[in-house]
Amino acid sequence: GQQVMQIPQYQHVQEGEDFTTYCNSSTTLSNIQWYKQRPGGHPVFLIQLVKSGEVKKQKRLTFQFGEAKKNSSLHITATQTTDVGTYFCAGQNGNKLVFGAGTILRVKS
Amino acid sequence: DTAVSQTPKYLVTQMGNDKSIKCEQNLGHDTMYWYKQDSKKFLKIMFSYNNKELIINETVPNRFSPKSPDKAHLNLHINSLELGDSAVYFCASSPFLYQETQYFGPGTRLLVL
Numbered sequence: 552g553q554q555v556m557q558i559p560q561y562q563h564v565q566e567g568e569d570f571t572t573y574c575n576s577s578t579t580l581s582n583i584q585w586y587k588q589r590p591g592g593h594p595v596f597l598i599q600l601v602k603s604g605e606v607k608k609q610k611r612l613t614f615q616f617g618e619a620k621k622n623s624s625l626h627i628t629a630t631q632t633t634d635v636g637t638y639f640c641a642g643q644n645g646n647k648l649v650f651g652a653g654t655i656l657r658v659k660s
Numbered sequence: 661d662t663a664v665s666q667t668p669k670y671l672v673t674q675m676g677n678d679k680s681i682k683c684e685q686n687l688g689h690d691t692m693y694w695y696k697q698d699s700k701k702f703l704k705i706m707f708s709y710n711n712k713e714l715i716i717n718e719t720v721p722n723r724f725s726p727k728s729p730d731k732a733h734l735n736l737h738i739n740s741l742e743l744g745d746s747a748v749y750f751c752a753s754s755p756f757l758y759q760e761t762q763y764f765g766p767g768t769r770l771l772v773l
Binding site: 586588592593594596637641646647648649650652653655 | 766
Protein backbone atom coordinates (compact mmCIF):
# COMPACT_ATOMS: atom_id res chain seq x y z
CA GLY A 552 0.00 0.00 0.00
CA GLN A 553 0.90 3.63 -0.20
CA GLN A 554 3.62 4.75 2.19
CA VAL A 555 4.75 8.23 3.13
CA MET A 556 8.17 8.49 4.74
CA GLN A 557 9.17 11.61 6.62
CA ILE A 558 12.60 12.60 7.92
CA PRO A 559 14.10 13.52 10.25
CA GLN A 560 12.14 12.15 13.16
CA TYR A 561 13.46 14.82 15.53
CA GLN A 562 15.29 18.10 15.09
CA HIS A 563 16.64 20.38 17.80
CA VAL A 564 17.76 23.77 16.54
CA GLN A 565 19.01 26.97 18.09
CA GLU A 566 16.61 29.86 17.71
CA GLY A 567 17.45 31.66 14.49
CA GLU A 568 18.69 28.55 12.68
CA ASP A 569 16.88 27.11 9.68
CA PHE A 570 14.93 23.85 9.69
CA THR A 571 13.83 21.48 6.93
CA THR A 572 11.68 18.36 6.97
CA TYR A 573 11.37 16.02 3.99
CA CYS A 574 8.61 13.77 2.82
CA ASN A 575 8.79 10.91 0.29
CA SER A 576 5.95 8.85 -1.11
CA SER A 577 6.14 5.38 -2.61
CA THR A 578 3.50 6.42 -5.17
CA THR A 579 2.71 9.51 -7.23
CA LEU A 580 0.44 11.84 -5.31
CA SER A 581 -2.46 13.99 -6.47
CA ASN A 582 -1.59 16.49 -3.77
CA ILE A 583 0.38 16.83 -0.57
CA GLN A 584 -0.66 18.65 2.57
CA TRP A 585 1.27 19.90 5.57
CA TYR A 586 0.00 20.11 9.12
CA LYS A 587 1.46 21.47 12.36
CA GLN A 588 0.65 20.06 15.78
CA ARG A 589 1.70 22.10 18.80
CA PRO A 590 2.58 20.15 21.98
CA GLY A 591 -0.67 19.00 23.57
CA GLY A 592 -2.68 20.28 20.62
CA HIS A 593 -4.25 18.91 17.49
CA PRO A 594 -2.99 18.93 13.89
CA VAL A 595 -3.74 22.17 12.08
CA PHE A 596 -3.77 22.43 8.30
CA LEU A 597 -1.00 24.65 6.91
CA ILE A 598 -1.07 24.28 3.14
CA GLN A 599 -1.84 22.06 0.17
CA LEU A 600 0.39 21.64 -2.90
CA VAL A 601 -1.12 20.28 -6.09
CA LYS A 602 1.07 21.08 -9.07
CA SER A 603 4.33 19.43 -10.04
CA GLY A 604 7.27 21.60 -8.92
CA GLU A 605 5.00 23.95 -6.98
CA VAL A 606 6.55 26.26 -4.39
CA LYS A 607 4.47 28.18 -1.87
CA LYS A 608 5.51 30.51 0.91
CA GLN A 609 3.88 31.51 4.17
CA LYS A 610 6.05 34.13 5.87
CA ARG A 611 9.13 32.17 7.01
CA LEU A 612 7.77 28.82 5.77
CA THR A 613 8.54 27.55 2.25
CA PHE A 614 6.80 24.47 0.89
CA GLN A 615 7.91 22.55 -2.21
CA PHE A 616 6.34 19.75 -4.22
CA GLY A 617 8.70 17.67 -6.33
CA GLU A 618 8.57 17.48 -10.11
CA ALA A 619 7.53 13.83 -9.98
CA LYS A 620 4.90 14.59 -7.31
CA LYS A 621 6.40 12.00 -5.01
CA ASN A 622 8.31 14.20 -2.58
CA SER A 623 7.92 17.43 -0.71
CA SER A 624 9.74 19.60 1.77
CA LEU A 625 8.96 22.23 4.36
CA HIS A 626 11.67 24.76 5.15
CA ILE A 627 11.51 27.24 8.01
CA THR A 628 13.88 30.19 7.89
CA ALA A 629 15.22 31.64 11.15
CA THR A 630 13.22 29.48 13.54
CA GLN A 631 11.45 31.00 16.52
CA THR A 632 10.26 29.39 19.74
CA THR A 633 6.71 29.59 18.42
CA ASP A 634 7.68 27.13 15.68
CA VAL A 635 7.98 24.21 18.12
CA GLY A 636 5.73 21.27 17.43
CA THR A 637 5.35 18.30 15.15
CA TYR A 638 5.13 18.86 11.41
CA PHE A 639 3.28 16.25 9.38
CA CYS A 640 3.09 15.81 5.66
CA ALA A 641 0.10 13.94 4.27
CA GLY A 642 -0.07 12.60 0.74
CA GLN A 643 -3.29 12.01 -1.14
CA ASN A 644 -3.65 9.23 -3.68
CA GLY A 645 -7.23 8.53 -4.76
CA ASN A 646 -9.51 8.75 -1.76
CA LYS A 647 -6.84 8.05 0.82
CA LEU A 648 -4.78 10.56 2.73
CA VAL A 649 -1.69 8.98 4.28
CA PHE A 650 0.21 10.85 6.96
CA GLY A 651 3.96 10.75 7.41
CA ALA A 652 5.31 9.93 10.86
CA GLY A 653 6.00 13.60 11.56
CA THR A 654 9.08 15.61 12.45
CA ILE A 655 9.28 16.92 16.01
CA LEU A 656 10.92 20.34 16.09
CA ARG A 657 12.40 21.76 19.29
CA VAL A 658 13.83 25.27 19.34
CA LYS A 659 16.35 26.33 21.97
CA SER A 660 16.31 30.00 22.87
CA ASP B 661 -17.74 28.48 18.07
CA THR B 662 -15.59 25.38 17.90
CA ALA B 663 -15.61 23.90 14.39
CA VAL B 664 -14.93 20.26 15.36
CA SER B 665 -15.63 19.31 18.95
CA GLN B 666 -15.05 16.07 20.84
CA THR B 667 -16.15 14.82 24.21
CA PRO B 668 -14.75 13.86 26.55
CA LYS B 669 -11.34 15.51 26.44
CA TYR B 670 -9.86 12.99 28.86
CA LEU B 671 -10.95 9.44 29.55
CA VAL B 672 -9.37 7.17 32.15
CA THR B 673 -10.87 3.73 32.46
CA GLN B 674 -10.17 0.13 33.41
CA MET B 675 -9.38 -2.71 31.05
CA GLY B 676 -12.47 -4.53 29.86
CA ASN B 677 -14.77 -1.52 30.08
CA ASP B 678 -16.82 -0.12 27.19
CA LYS B 679 -16.59 3.58 26.39
CA SER B 680 -17.77 6.06 23.76
CA ILE B 681 -16.28 9.22 22.33
CA LYS B 682 -18.50 11.76 20.61
CA CYS B 683 -17.64 14.11 17.77
CA GLU B 684 -19.58 16.93 16.18
CA GLN B 685 -18.69 19.35 13.40
CA ASN B 686 -20.54 22.56 12.58
CA LEU B 687 -18.69 23.24 9.32
CA GLY B 688 -21.31 21.63 7.08
CA HIS B 689 -18.74 19.08 5.88
CA ASP B 690 -19.79 15.85 4.23
CA THR B 691 -16.93 13.67 5.44
CA MET B 692 -15.74 12.78 8.93
CA TYR B 693 -12.86 10.66 10.21
CA TRP B 694 -11.41 9.03 13.27
CA TYR B 695 -7.65 8.92 13.78
CA LYS B 696 -5.56 7.28 16.47
CA GLN B 697 -2.31 8.94 17.55
CA ASP B 698 0.04 6.77 19.57
CA SER B 699 2.74 7.82 22.00
CA LYS B 700 5.21 8.26 19.14
CA LYS B 701 2.88 10.79 17.52
CA PHE B 702 2.08 8.53 14.57
CA LEU B 703 -1.33 9.45 13.11
CA LYS B 704 -3.25 6.49 11.76
CA ILE B 705 -6.65 6.70 10.13
CA MET B 706 -9.23 4.33 11.54
CA PHE B 707 -12.48 5.19 9.77
CA SER B 708 -13.95 7.68 7.37
CA TYR B 709 -17.63 8.38 6.75
CA ASN B 710 -19.21 10.33 3.93
CA ASN B 711 -22.79 11.47 4.41
CA LYS B 712 -23.28 8.86 7.12
CA GLU B 713 -21.86 6.04 4.99
CA LEU B 714 -18.71 4.14 5.90
CA ILE B 715 -16.02 4.72 3.26
CA ILE B 716 -12.75 3.64 4.83
CA ASN B 717 -12.31 1.03 7.51
CA GLU B 718 -8.65 0.42 8.08
CA THR B 719 -7.48 -2.67 9.89
CA VAL B 720 -9.14 -1.87 13.17
CA PRO B 721 -10.32 -4.49 15.69
CA ASN B 722 -14.08 -4.98 15.57
CA ARG B 723 -14.18 -3.83 19.21
CA PHE B 724 -14.20 -0.37 17.62
CA SER B 725 -17.55 0.58 16.14
CA PRO B 726 -18.21 3.99 14.63
CA LYS B 727 -21.72 5.38 14.34
CA SER B 728 -22.85 8.37 12.32
CA PRO B 729 -26.43 9.39 13.15
CA ASP B 730 -26.16 12.33 10.73
CA LYS B 731 -23.40 13.91 8.70
CA ALA B 732 -22.51 16.35 11.49
CA HIS B 733 -21.82 13.62 14.04
CA LEU B 734 -19.47 10.65 14.16
CA ASN B 735 -19.20 8.75 17.41
CA LEU B 736 -16.77 6.00 18.32
CA HIS B 737 -17.69 3.17 20.64
CA ILE B 738 -15.01 0.89 22.00
CA ASN B 739 -15.83 -2.46 23.62
CA SER B 740 -13.64 -4.44 26.00
CA LEU B 741 -10.91 -1.82 26.25
CA GLU B 742 -7.30 -3.05 26.24
CA LEU B 743 -4.09 -1.43 27.45
CA GLY B 744 -2.96 -0.93 23.84
CA ASP B 745 -5.98 1.25 23.16
CA SER B 746 -4.39 4.02 25.22
CA ALA B 747 -3.77 6.87 22.79
CA VAL B 748 -5.14 10.19 21.65
CA TYR B 749 -8.15 9.84 19.36
CA PHE B 750 -8.78 12.67 16.92
CA CYS B 751 -11.96 13.30 15.05
CA ALA B 752 -11.64 15.29 11.81
CA SER B 753 -13.83 16.49 8.98
CA SER B 754 -13.35 17.64 5.40
CA PRO B 755 -15.68 19.40 2.97
CA PHE B 756 -16.09 16.55 0.51
CA LEU B 757 -14.92 12.98 0.17
CA TYR B 758 -12.24 13.76 -2.36
CA GLN B 759 -11.27 17.08 -0.84
CA GLU B 760 -9.17 15.74 1.90
CA THR B 761 -8.00 18.85 3.78
CA GLN B 762 -8.64 17.81 7.34
CA TYR B 763 -10.02 19.94 10.16
CA PHE B 764 -9.18 18.23 13.42
CA GLY B 765 -10.96 18.22 16.74
CA PRO B 766 -9.06 18.82 19.99
CA GLY B 767 -8.58 15.11 20.66
CA THR B 768 -9.64 12.68 23.38
CA ARG B 769 -6.84 11.37 25.56
CA LEU B 770 -7.71 7.80 26.49
CA LEU B 771 -5.81 5.98 29.21
CA VAL B 772 -6.64 2.35 29.89
CA LEU B 773 -5.42 1.04 33.24
